[in-house]
Amino acid sequence: MSDARFSAADFADIDRHFAAFVARFDDEPILKIATMGLSRAMLGGHICVDLKNATFCIDALPANARWPDLATLRAKLAKCRTVGDARARTPLVLDDSGRLYLRRYFDYEKSLAAALRERCADGAGDSFSNQNENEDAQEIAVATALARQLCIISGGPGTGKTTTVLRILARLIEQQNLRDPRVENKRLRIALAAPTGKAAARLEDAIRDGAAALACDETVRAQLPKSASTIHRLLGAKSGSASFFHDEKNPLAVDALVIDEASMVPLPLMAKVFAALPKTARVILLGDRDQLASVEPGSVLGDLAEAASAPKSPLAKSFIVLTRNYRFGNDSGIFRLCQSVRDGDATGALKILREEKCDDLRHAELPGDFAFNAKLKTAALEGFAPALREKNPRAALETFGRFRVLCALQRGPFGVEEINRKIISILQEEKLLARNQTLCAGLPLLITENDHQLKLYNGDIGILLPDPNAAAQNHQQPPQRLWAWFPGEKNEMRRFAPGRLPPHKPAFAMTVHKSQGSEFERVLFLLPRDDSAVLSRELLYTGLTRARSRVELWCDDAIFTAAISRRAQRSSGLQARLSELSA
Secondary structure, eight states: OOOOEEOGGGOOHHHHHHHHHHHTTOOOHHHHHHHHHHHHHHHTTOSSEETTTOEEOGGGSOTTOOOOOHHHHHHHHHTOTTEEOTTSOOSEEEOTTSEEEEHHHHHHHHHHHHHHHHHHHTTTTOOOOOOOTTSOHHHHHHHHHHHOSEEEEEEOTTSOHHHHHHHHHHHHHHHHHHHOSOTTTSOOOEEEEESSHHHHHHHHHHHHHHHHHOOSOHHHHHHSOOOOEEHHHHHTBOTTOSOBSSBTTBOOOOSEEEESSGGGOOHHHHHHHHHTSOTTOEEEEEEOTTSOOOSSSOOHHHHHHHHHTSTTOGGGGGEEEEOOOSSSOTTOHHHHHHHHHHTTOHHHHHHHHHHOOBTTEEEEOOOOHHHHHHHHHHHHHHHHHHHHTOOSHHHHHHHHTTEEEEESOSSSTTSHHHHHHHHHHHHHHTTSSOTTOSSOTTOEEEEOSOBTTTTBOTTOEEEEEEOHHHHHHOTTOOOOOEEEEEEOGGGOEEEEOGGGOOSEEEOSEEEHHHHTTOOEEEEEEEOOSSOOTTOOHHHHHHHHTTEEEEEEEEOOHHHHHHHHTOOOOOOOSHHHHHHGGGO
């Protein structure tokens, strides 16, 4: 639970408009301030505003007013028609702990907590999560998933989450086959899903590659899932609607569901997933509890991790943490830096950056404008020129995926918008991109809004190129039509007319948030020169762990230290509702 501090300057027009709308029904000054705080909190990713712990500065309050204690606050709000308790059907909910919600989000939180409690109760007598250094965490995860309906596996990149889930699925298939030898009639129905198209593609690739090396019978290998989808596609998204085809009245036809990158799944979507599951379905959540939470409201995986640490909480029996890293060696600069950042050890992190020579980690202070532009040019040409010379869309996207520039902010001198502009200018000067064209061959695109009809989703990355087959057939070489190419199912390429695409932007540089669910061979990670509330240890950790082989970090030490000291916490009641399991 995070404490929030609000002053008049924090509130935007949308917050004031929301409060004014509520005031049409209840003319209570304290409610007006509280609803402005709720609006601001939700835009920041919080599920609710904790009125008991929130601090409203004097300039946010009416003249000569003081923020009341919880008892007084509750008495004032009890007189309001728009506010009620958990049992009322009011648009706003004030719960017993002083958390103020929009009714819809309170219901999401309550239903998800109930679904998790129900699955935690299954097999509650078996505990495999009391790990010690001599136990194999992957074996514990497999045993947990076989014994319980809910298994949550958290671990950083390279800790074997995909390998573990493959072993789980193989064992589940073996058990099903033993129960009914008529395999073709009683196959285990397994679904693989992730919050973004890119994350789903990565999961599909990892499952396919891992299945080939898995020690199991060929009949079992043949029954392992071959494809993964986005959660929206799995549930059956309806265009222009927040509801899905699959829900509690029309559940999914699955026996086991695996969701990768669970840290990216917002609370409303996770609640809808659990609502759409048959009561008997197993759920396996994979993710990294130390990463940034979802862009949309909620921090479900973080709340689950905190709830699992509560004394005697049955959720602890379902939560497994993988710590052994198989990708990075003990001498890896990336691995040790990520550990220091995760632990909030700014001194240790700075020592690694300043004093140690690591092949996979480079660090530089942010240079002045002229030197920055020169360094950025060198990095951009080294990182992007190979992809821009590719004419085949599949090869171009694969090559482009090896390098990315990550930024902490969207705007500002070191934000995504400005860095993309600079990189495009550099590539145009080198004649790798055409000048004076908004859309040109080789331009990578990042989708920023879901389009369920086209099956293009926020976070998907494509590239603009002519059709290589059409170009080969046309010997006179007139101006070639550009298509936007995106990876599809079964490793196929999908093409779209650029004018049909949902909102998108160039993708040479991305925010750390947008990079979640992706990995690149090399990353250039830029922090701004000025401090920002957005900078946190979770953001640093997430950005650094996007790299498979090398990170180059440009930052000032003071900003880096400030970010490590700041936690990206979100207000919600999910942790408390799950911790009640220990009662």
